[in-house]
Amino acid sequence: MTALPPGPTGSALSQTLRFSSDPYGFLKSAPLEIGDPFTFTMLGEGAMVLFSQHEHIRQIFALPRKNLRSANETVRFLLDERSIVFLEGEEHRHARKVMSTPFSGRTLEGYARSIHAATVHELSGFADDALVPLHTAFQHVTFDALLEAIVGVEEAERFAALRGHLLSYVDGALTPAMFAAAITVGPWLQRHTAKAVAAKSATLRAGGAPSAWGPLGSRTSTLARCAVLLHELVQERRESDAQGASVLDRFLQRPGPDGSPVADHDIVQELLTLFVAGHDTTSIGLTWAMVALLDHPEVVARIREEVAPFMGTGPDFAGLARCAYLDAVISESLRFYPPSPLVPRRAEVDVTIGGVQLPAGTRFGPNIIGAHFSEAAWGDPHVFRPERFLDEHPSSAFVPFGGGHRKCLGAAFTRFEMRIVLARLLTDFDVTPGPKHSRDASVHGILIGTKKPLKVQVRRRT
Ligand code: HEM
Numbered sequence: 453m454t455a456l457p458p459g460p461t462g463s464a465l466s467q468t469l470r471f472s473s474d475p476y477g478f479l480k481s482a483p484l485e486i487g488d489p490f491t492f493t494m495l496g497e498g499a500m501v502l503f504s505q506h507e508h509i510r511q512i513f514a515l516p517r518k519n520l521r522s523a524n525e526t527v528r529f530l531l532d533e534r535s536i537v538f539l540e541g542e543e544h545r546h547a548r549k550v551m552s553t554p555f556s557g558r559t560l561e562g563y564a565r566s567i568h569a570a571t572v573h574e575l576s577g578f579a580d581d582a583l584v585p586l587h588t589a590f591q592h593v594t595f596d597a598l599l600e601a602i603v604g605v606e607e608a609e610r611f612a613a614l615r616g617h618l619l620s621y622v623d624g625a626l627t628p629a630m631f632a633a634a635i636t637v638g639p640w641l642q643r644h645t646a647k648a649v650a651a652k653s654a655t656l657r658a659g660g661a662p663s664a665w666g667p668l669g670s671r672t673s674t675l676a677r678c679a680v681l682l683h684e685l686v687q688e689r690r691e692s693d694a695q696g697a698s699v700l701d702r703f704l705q706r707p708g709p710d711g712s713p714v715a716d717h718d719i720v721q722e723l724l725t726l727f728v729a730g731h732d733t734t735s736i737g738l739t740w741a742m743v744a745l746l747d748h749p750e751v752v753a754r755i756r757e758e759v760a761p762f763m764g765t766g767p768d769f770a771g772l773a774r775c776a777y778l779d780a781v782i783s784e785s786l787r788f789y790p791p792s793p794l795v796p797r798r799a800e801v802d803v804t805i806g807g808v809q810l811p812a813g814t815r816f817g818p819n820i821i822g823a824h825f826s827e828a829a830w831g832d833p834h835v836f837r838p839e840r841f842l843d844e845h846p847s848s849a850f851v852p853f854g855g856g857h858r859k860c861l862g863a864a865f866t867r868f869e870m871r872i873v874l875a876r877l878l879t880d881f882d883v884t885p886g887p888k889h890s891r892d893a894s895v896h897g898i899l900i901g902t903k904k905p906l907k908v909q910v911r912r913r914t
Pocket of ligand 1: 536537548555731737792795796856860861865
């Protein structure tokens with residue numbers, strides 16, 4: 453049997469604790485201390501070989517899709533098994549085709565006004581010198597920003613209900629406690645959730661109120677409420693011969709990979725996936741960008757100068773799109789603080805990466821944080837220096853959105869949104885760190901966020 457590369461000393465439990473208490477520190481130091489690649493053994497999930505050199509990451513993302521399966525077991529606690537994240541082969545290809553158009557290319561320009569309006573609305577609640585929980589504010593904006601692309605324009609009242617339930621589901625899910633549950637009983641949690649949500653959805657449809665009793669009771673009740681609202685929406689659109697360009701409409705307009713209409717259940721799961729995948733990732737990304745910017749007033753000054761000509765009350769979004777420095781700041785903050793650290797694959801056949809043999813069945817993937825802090829790729833990786841993105845860099849050393857046939861569907865959308873939100877916030881407000889400000893990170897479900905909620909002091913600029 454081929455031996456896997458060495459890993460950190462200690463049991464799976466101690467490795468998992470080191471990872472979860474200091475994810476960035478652990479994944480930065482492991483390749484330097486142990487070697488590259490190294491084998492990380494996570495409790496409940498088993499061994500995973502992690503590669504940090506960009507040439508090896510390029511090889512991983514270039515592997516033919518038929519030789520790989522998604523191995524992101526940690527996500528099971530969060531999403532149904534019919535989510536795109538777990539689909540393979542033709543089903544996966546079909547779902548990506550339907551779901552990617554509303555999040556790419558020229559389509560994005562159509563969302564600029566609503567993203568800006570959602571940002572202005574949220575910022576209008578900031579009082580001078582108030583201590584603002586920035587991540588929560590970003591969560592509101594990022595949820596609203598997704599609505600048009602995912603379900604199209606709808607009545608405000610229905611969206612308000614959906615927003616409330618989804619935010620509370622995601623908030624309850626992306627916690628250190630749920631990370632512990634995810635890695636120990638993830639597949640069980642996925643089956644239990646699917647059963648409970650089906651039963652509770654039936655209760656809701658019959659006009660009843662599902663019980664929120666038990667440790668997971670309120671979580672599954674909340675998810676059932678989201679599912680019922682989305683099911684209603686799917687049915688109404690199906691009956692009204694959906695003509696829109698949202699993901700929901702596109703699913704209704706196209707037959708599934710077997711030629712028959714895609715089942716309502718599957719459409720609802722993809723809509724939920726997009727809300728979950730697109731919402732807190734972006735709000736955490738924005739939060740980390742602000743953590744970095746609080747340390748770098750000179751970068752803030754340069755952003756303000758660059759965006760000023762385009763940020764009147766009716767902004768010039770085309771001008772904003774040309775702001776190369778702002779774009780470089782977004783890249784540098786995603787390099788410095790990548791919210792999503794691991795994107796494991798499982799080999800279906802024996803594969804070799806960088807001369808290391810991985811027998812069929814091995815879990816492996818890029819160490820995104822290791823790649824982002826590789827001295828060979830970046831020279832001075834520990835310095836926050838957006839200018840580096842105005843120069844050449846090896847593209848496979850910058851992989852905050854993963855890569856290959858599973859690369860994040862929302863990468864362009866997120867960057868587009870972050871540009872508008874940061875430009876508006878920094879144009880309108882001076883932002884300073886609140887008391888007990890910290891840059892410490894911890895694992896939130898499947899993402900890496902700030903250990904303590906980021907609170908900042910704001911003052912409107914005149
Ligand atoms: C800062 C924001 C975001 C980050 C850091 C991020 C990161 C990621 C990563 C690392 C993956 C896994 C890629 C792989 O396995 O190679 C992923 C997948 C995915 N992301 Fe994102 N994401 C972000 C925003 C979004 C947004 C806004 C959306 C939706 C609009 C979205 C939708 C998805 C979907 C649907 C997948 C699954 C793709 C598949 O399995 O084929 N993400 N994302």
